[in-house]
Amino acid sequence: MKRVLVIDDDRTVRMLLKVILKKAGYDVVECANGKTSLKKAESFKPDLILLDLMLPDINGLQLLETFTSKENLKDVPIIVLTGSTDEENKLTALRSGAVDFITKPFLSEEVLLRVRTQLRIHSLIHSLQEAVEKLQDDVAAAAKIQKALVPVSTPQGFRDRVNWIYEPSYNVGGDIFDFIKLNDEKELIYLADVAGHGVKAAMLSVIFHRFVEDYVENIKNQGEKLELSKLIRALEDNFKFDKFDLFITTVAVVIDRKNMRIEIGNAGHPSPFFMKKKDRKTFFVNDPVESMLGLGLVEGKTKVLEINRGDRIYLFTDGVIEVVNSSGTQFGLENLKKNLEKNIWSKLEESVKDLFNEVKTYKNGEHFEDDVTIIGIEFTG
Known part of the structure; x- marks a missing residue:
């Protein structure tokens, strides 16, 4: 079961996202502020994060940069949640490492489509990385055998x-x-x-x-x-x-x-x-x-x-x-x-x-x- 961390100060938004995602078979954990979200992310080890850019205690873009700088979290795909007028924030978020954005208010179909797409892309990237590492191991082994002769x-x-x-x-x-x-x-x-x-x-x-x-x-x-x-x-x-x-x-x-x-x-x-x-x-x-x-x-x-x-x-x-x-x-x-x-x-x-x-x-x-x-x-x- 894929794990999704929802970070948003609006309880209604958190509950709505939780219902949508749980119904689709995801394990969901929610946070209302940035301070607790970092600890929660490190313990929950999410496969994807939904991050609101407007949080009460910390700027969402700063939190995004913190996530992407952490060794154990930098590969987790982050979709930002943003208001319809935050065009510049959307672009800044994408430049800072976000993989996509969902504009509020949102449709449940849109949420699931974007979440599934990013999890699929992340899974493919992970598989590719494993294949490359295996190939590198094979190449190294071949080089070692050849050099031994x-x-x-x-x-x-x-x-x-x-x-x-x-x-x-x-x-x-x-x-x-x-x-x-x-x-x-x-x-x-x-x-x-x-x-x-x-x-x-x-x-x-x-x-x-x-x-x-x-x-x-x-x-x-x-x-x-x-x-x-x-x-x-x-x-x-x-x-x-x-x-x-x-x-x-x-x-x-x-x-x-x-x-x-x-x-x-x-x-x-x-x-x-x-x-x-x-x-x-x-x-x-x-x-x-x-x-x-x-x-x-x-x-x-x-x-x-x-x-x-x-x-x-x-x-x-x-x-x-x-x-x-x-x-x-x-x-x-x-x-x-x-x-x-x-x-x-x-x-x-x-x-x-x-x-x-x-x-x-x-x-x-x-x-x-x-x-x-x-x-x-x-x-x-």
Whole structure:
């Protein structure tokens, strides 16, 4: 039963409103002045208040402001009762937080219509607030799960230098990556980006992470060697767009320390940046770049590059190059290339950090709309 508090110094008006509302099934409590109404409101905990603007001991507008300033009463809808000539008071009341007004003299149908309408609106707002809070809890939980899967340190036995920065957007995003030791001579690094934000994108990135983990573990248990092209085709077969309704891009690198080479596969992801330290040659590995996963277009093509001690490769998501400054211009590949080239002799950690800082400065320190992930790998030979 909804509770209504009636505050009016006119006993006839109070009785009339009480009869109208009780007959409609409401629990009604009445007050004749402002002094007792505040205590009554705090103990009765009304769902709605009918407040006369002309009270003997306090101005009704002042009482209205008191109600709306109280933490435990500020969300209670207040309908003011006012004389037909109080037009300015009506407007002032609405500006001060009242949700509606009833003009005296009134009809019982009007009272019930306005009360029911405001209680329904208040109920809808409350339901919406609960839904938003639940969604925020879900998003926070999804972000926590996703973040737990992002490496916090280089895995034990991983022999090449690796450094990274992962900066989630203000929305939960879909960047996920991992470093997996295949054997004493080979290591796998992958970076994936699920398009979109929210719980759905975050959970799909978690599923992606688990799939790669299980795939590699099964290969090891069967005593087989990982073939990068087969892994990419398996991802293509298992992450169909029509199943998840989200696009996924990924780039994966297998480091072969014994033969001093790397194998790269790319399904719709921004091309990695490869840096030959000895002769200071730098280039984007644009071949191969296949379609994003799940459209039936990925064949599992890979490319092999020779490496030497000190060479580096940088993986990154499109959140880096698509950052937009105040003038609407994207950071882009050329700015990324220039930044990495100027840090060719810097330590790997410093080069990754400097790139991230430049991207953040480009964004004027504002929150990123998309996840920003940068991974630097230096081959130790």
